[in-house]
Amino acid sequence: MKKYILLFFCLISFCACVDEDEFPDTPQGNFEALWQILDEHYCFFDYKAIDWDAIHETYKVRANDNINREQLFEVMADMLSQLRDGHVNLYTAFDNGRYWSWYEDYPTNFSDSLQRRYLGTDYRIASGLRYKILDDNIGYVYYGSFTSPIGESNLDEVIDHLMFCQGMILDIRGNGGGTLTTAEQLAARFCFEKTLVGYIQHKTGKGHNEFSAEEPQYIEPSSNLRWQKPVILLTNRGVFSAANEFTKYMKCMPQVKVVGDRTGGGSGLPFTATLPNGWTVRFSACPSYDRNHQQTEFGIAPDYQVGLTTEDFVKGRDTIIEFARKLLAE
Numbered sequence: 293m294k295k296y297i298l299l300f301f302c303l304i305s306f307c308a309c310v311d312e313d314e315f316p317d318t319p320q321g322n323f324e325a326l327w328q329i330l331d332e333h334y335c336f337f338d339y340k341a342i343d344w345d346a347i348h349e350t351y352k353v354r355a356n357d358n359i360n361r362e363q364l365f366e367v368m369a370d371m372l373s374q375l376r377d378g379h380v381n382l383y384t385a386f387d388n389g390r391y392w393s394w395y396e397d398y399p400t401n402f403s404d405s406l407q408r409r410y411l412g413t414d415y416r417i418a419s420g421l422r423y424k425i426l427d428d429n430i431g432y433v434y435y436g437s438f439t440s441p442i443g444e445s446n447l448d449e450v451i452d453h454l455m456f457c458q459g460m461i462l463d464i465r466g467n468g469g470g471t472l473t474t475a476e477q478l479a480a481r482f483c484f485e486k487t488l489v490g491y492i493q494h495k496t497g498k499g500h501n502e503f504s505a506e507e508p509q510y511i512e513p514s515s516n517l518r519w520q521k522p523v524i525l526l527t528n529r530g531v532f533s534a535a536n537e538f539t540k541y542m543k544c545m546p547q548v549k550v551v552g553d554r555t556g557g558g559s560g561l562p563f564t565a566t567l568p569n570g571w572t573v574r575f576s577a578c579p580s581y582d583r584n585h586q587q588t589e590f591g592i593a594p595d596y597q598v599g600l601t602t603e604d605f606v607k608g609r610d611t612i613i614e615f616a617r618k619l620l621a622e
Contacts, residue, residue, distance in 0.1 A: 317568040319364045323355035326368055326382075326573060329565050330375070332498040335579045336560060339587055340376065344500075347374050365389065365571075372573070377589075378532055379562045379576040394556045394591075395529040401553045401600050402465040402528050406610040407434065416453065418446035423454065430620050431457040432613075435478070438470025438534040444516050447481055451517040459522040459620035461613060462542075465552065469533025472561075479541040480514035482523060482548060487511050489541045491581045492561075506581065511541050523548045524616035527594055531555040533562075539592050540582050549619065550594040552612050557591040 315325035327348050337344055351371040355364065365382070369389030372380050382389030410432060415424040420440025423433040431454030435442075454460060479489075491506035525542050527550055536555045542548045560576025567573065582588055596615065604611040 315568050318357050319359050320352075320355050320357050322364065322567050322569050322571070323352065323368060325567050327352075327371070329567075329573060330372075330380075330575060331500075333495060333563070333565075333577055334375065334380075334500075334575050335493075335495065335503070335577055336375070336377065336589055337500040339579070339589065342375065347371060361569075362386075375575075377560070377576055378556065378558050379560055379574065381574045383572045383574065394532070394558070398529040398553070399599055400466075400528060400530065401612060402530065403600065403605065403610065406600075406605065406608065406613075407463075409608050410610065410613060416450075418450050419443060421446060421450055423450050425454065425457055426461075426617070428617060428621065429457050430617055431460040432463065433460060434463045435467060436464075437467055438472075438474045438538070440470070442474060442478065444477075444514075447478070447514075448517050451481065451519055454519075457521070459524070460519060461524050461526060461616045461620070463526040463613070464531055464535050464538065465526050465528040465612075466530040467532075467535035467538075468530060468556075469535050469558065472534050472537060475534045475538035475541065476511060477514075479511050479538060479545075481516070481518050482542065482545045483511045483513045484518065484520070485513060487544050488583050489544045490537075490583050491585060492578060493580075494578045503579065506585070509580070511544070521547065522620055524619055525550045526612055526616060527552040527555050527592070529553055529556045529591070533558040536588060536592060537580070540588055543592065544583055549596065550592070551596045551598055551616050551619070552594050553597065553599060554591040554593050555588075557589050559588040 315321040331344055351367055354367045369382055373391050378391055378394045411424055415422050419442050421433055421435055426432050488508055489511050490509045492509055493503040493506055496502050496504050525548055527539055536558050539555050559580045561578040562574050563577035564572050564574045598612050598615045600611045
């Protein structure tokens with residue numbers, strides 16, 4: 293309950309609408325409004341060693357009142373990209389400004405065509421979960437997005453079906469996030485006692501380093517069916533936001549090992565604000581940490597770094613899944 297109260301006040305503290313009297317609906321006014329919103333509320337300036345004042349001086353010369361909306365959008369999106377944050381987005385009716393280098397600059401380490409060879413055509417579907425028992429008696433579960441809700445009965449059915457497997461491969465590669473409560477709900481199925489999984493802070497002032505004390509985050513065991521056998525969690529750079537948090541939770545469970553590539557990160561809880569012209573900006577507002585007080589904004593390293601190889605791909609084999617199967621066999 294404390295966690296959700298903290299999150300509520302974290303979000304309320306950032307519900308500062310732009311004062312249109314202070315910032316006119318002009319290219320320069322909207323630029324200054326955007327810069328100030330981030331200046332007062334963004335949470336990773338110090339961690340990323342970003343000189344936001346210097347960035348302002350660089351981009352303000354381009355944001356004069358003689359430019360059109362497309363040119364203004366380009367200036368703003370370019371400025372926001374300096375934050376190197378996939379949670380920072382600029383939304384308009386004609387385009388979205390986004391920073392996708394957190395995964396586009398890296399190997400995908402995931403192939404739909406390879407996955408279809410493992411799932412075949414007889415896999416089961418439980419809401420957003422696709423699952424099957426592989427021929428070596430290992431359960432394979434794929435969850436592509438935490439935006440797809442999962443009912444408790446869905447999770448009961450999956451665990452019951454895989455009950456006699458010797459282990460589970462839980463594949464979240466390409467999962468760009470979604471709802472944190474769903475990530476907690478799923479992690480609770482692998483938890484057997486109240487477990488400290490990290491910490492969270494909220495902004496207390498306009499200064500770049502004005503935050504509350506760290507508040508602990510816990511996962512508590514589900515009262516429904518739980519998975520007690522070994523689990524291999526598969527990750528890649530496409531694992532972001534709530535999926536990144538889920539990886540953080542699962543790293544705290546003793547029966548879980550993470551295989552694949554470093555996750556994409558996105559540890560700050562996002563918040564949305566509106567500019568005078570009606571455009572909206574989404575940004576990281578509340579920083580979170582792992583249980584060792586380390587930021588996970590730039591991703592979480594796996595226990596075993598494994599990537600897809602060209603040789604295996606040609607043979608129709610997923611290198612990462614095969615590595616996980618060997619670990620479970622041991």
